[in-house]
Amino acid sequence: MPSVKIPKHTTENDMTPFVDIAFLILTFFIMATKMKPPEPVEIVTPHSVSTDKLPENDALMIEFDANGRVFFTMLAEANPDAKRYVIENVNSNRNLGLTDAEMNNFVKSYTIGVPFTQLKSFLSQSDEAQKKIVQPGIPVRDSAANELYYWVNAGIKGFQGRKINYLIKGDNSAAYPDFKRILEAFKRNDIFKFQLVTSPQEAPVGSELYKKRAGQSQTEAPATSN
Amino acid sequence: MASLDSGGGDGGHKKGPGVKKAKRLSTRVDMTPMVDLGFLLITFFIFTATMNDPAAMQLYMPKDTDNQEELNKAKESGALTIMLGKNNQVYYYEGQLLPDGSNFMSTNFKGIRDVIINKKRTTPPDDLVIVIKPNEEATYKNTVDILDEMTINDIKRFALVDITPQENEPLKATEGSGGTP
Numbered sequence: 001m002p003s004v005k006i007p008k009h010t011t012e013n014d015m016t017p018f019v020d021i022a023f024l025i026l027t028f029f030i031m032a033t034k035m036k037p038p039e040p041v042e043i044v045t046p047h048s049v050s051t052d053k054l055p056e057n058d059a060l061m062i063e064f065d066a067n068g069r070v071f072f073t074m075l076a077e078a079n080p081d082a083k084r085y086v087i088e089n090v091n092s093n094r095n096l097g098l099t100d101a102e103m104n105n106f107v108k109s110y111t112i113g114v115p116f117t118q119l120k121s122f123l124s125q126s127d128e129a130q131k132k133i134v135q136p137g138i139p140v141r142d143s144a145a146n147e148l149y150y151w152v153n154a155g156i157k158g159f160q161g162r163k164i165n166y167l168i169k170g171d172n173s174a175a176y177p178d179f180k181r182i183l184e185a186f187k188r189n190d191i192f193k194f195q196l197v198t199s200p201q202e203a204p205v206g207s208e209l210y211k212k213r214a215g216q217s218q219t220e221a222p223a224t225s226n
Numbered sequence: 227m228a229s230l231d232s233g234g235g236d237g238g239h240k241k242g243p244g245v246k247k248a249k250r251l252s253t254r255v256d257m258t259p260m261v262d263l264g265f266l267l268i269t270f271f272i273f274t275a276t277m278n279d280p281a282a283m284q285l286y287m288p289k290d291t292d293n294q295e296e297l298n299k300a301k302e303s304g305a306l307t308i309m310l311g312k313n314n315q316v317y318y319y320e321g322q323l324l325p326d327g328s329n330f331m332s333t334n335f336k337g338i339r340d341v342i343i344n345k346k347r348t349t350p351p352d353d354l355v356i357v358i359k360p361n362e363e364a365t366y367k368n369t370v371d372i373l374d375e376m377t378i379n380d381i382k383r384f385a386l387v388d389i390t391p392q393e394n395e396p397l398k399a400t401e402g403s404g405g406t407p
Contacts, residue, residue, distance in 0.1 A: 015257055015261065018261075019257060019260070019261055019264065022261065022264045022265060022268065023264055025268055026264055026267050026268045026271065029268060029271030029272060029275055030267075030271060032275060033271055033274055033275050045280060046366065046367040046370040046371065047374075048281065048283045048370055048371075048373075048374045048377070049374055049377055049378055050281045050282060050283040050284070050374075050377065051281055052281055052282040052283070052284065053279070053281070053282065054279070054280055054281065054282045055282075064366075165282075167282070168285075169280075170366040170370075171366065172365065172366065172367040173365055173366075173367065174365060174366040174367075175362070175363070175364075175365060175366065176310070176360040176361070176362065176363075176364040176365060176366060176368070176369055177362050178366070179366050179369060180388070183287060187287065187289075192286060192287045192288070192289060193284070193285075193286055193287075194284075194285045194286075194287070195282035195283065195284060195285070196282070196283040196284075196285055196370060196373075197280050197281075197282065197283075198280065198281055198282075198283050198370060199280060199281070200279075200280075200281040203378060204339075204378060207339070207378045207379060208378065208379055208380040209377060209378045209379070209380060210378075212380070
């Protein structure tokens with residue numbers, strides 16, 4: 001009987017393909033990740049079936065949280081001049097007496113959530129110190145002293161000649177009256193078109209929207225113009 | 227685990243005492259630390275990645291001056307008024323609110339869709355208008371949810387208006403009595 005040689009299998013296997021895939025995935029995630037800018041408040045947005053993409057530039061964003069604090073943000077990375085214009089406008093309109101350095105600080109900073117009376121002391125601090133401050137929010141409660149109106153007004157002038165988007169980002173448990181007061185600040189500026197920031201959600205099965213979307217994807221209809 | 231070295235040792239057969247074998251250097255490298263690091267980074271990026279980007283929901287508000295005319299234009303038979311109260315409760319009535327409040331109904335966010343669908347089915351499309359009135363205790367989430375229902379059920383005409391005291395009163399009374407009538 002011939003002796004059968006059992007080949008010795010090594011317990012070590014070639015990991016090269018495994019490593020290849022791992023780094024491919026790694027590369028994908030590095031590319032796909034967008035670093036979020038720092039936010040002074042944690043806001044959990046409600047869900048909606050909307051699918052429109054959010055604009056990233058030329059937009060005024062108003063955020064409000066569960067405690068009714070209101071924050072104003074200009075998304076104007078493409079043109080810092082607009083931000084510069086806004087702070088100069090607010091400064092002269094409200095006689096805040098901001099220095100040049102403080103206005104430069106505004107152009108750099110991301111979100112403003114302080115009343116006009118505290119704006120000077122807020123902007124006089126460094127970026128790191130600003131992040132640590134708990135901002136009380138822009139006052140909107142009193143419709144006569146709705147300071148958001150002035151911010152929005154300055155923002156519209158700053159973006160003049162461009163198509164501006166008005167974003168409203170609210171927290172799930174924020175109260176409706178706060179939302180209403182923000183809308184009032186916009187309405188006084190003759191702005192009636194808004195975009196609410198929401199988390200996407202599937203259309204409920206069986207609803208009209210669901211049928212509409214299903215029909216669109218089946219027939220491969222060309223993108224509707226509206 | 228992944229140390230992949232082969233050859234190069236003294237494991238081969240000897241040629242003789244005088245013959246020196248050229249030492250073959252291993253071309254394999256130990257990849258374990260690299261793989262460790264790779265997966266650490268993958269884990270980090272998976273956790274930080276925000277996969278569902280926020281979406282924008284369009285909201286068009288009427289001008290305050292046009293508002294009243296728009297409401298007057300609405301036929302009574304085609305109007306459905308939805309009110310939002312606290313604790314995610316939804317109240318509604320069709321047409322005009324009767325003085326005795328007999329058509330004042332209460333439901334929740336699950337039930338309101340059927341109400342809207344029913345109303346839509348029984349009303350000519352041109353007459354249908356839905357008026358949304360959140361009261362001061364409604365949350366922003368409720369408001370967005372009900373606006374979302376308009377999109378879901380393909381309602382073309384709707385308006386977001388302030389609640390009147392006549393409507394808020396039965397709403398509070400229902401809430402006070404602890405639930406649905």
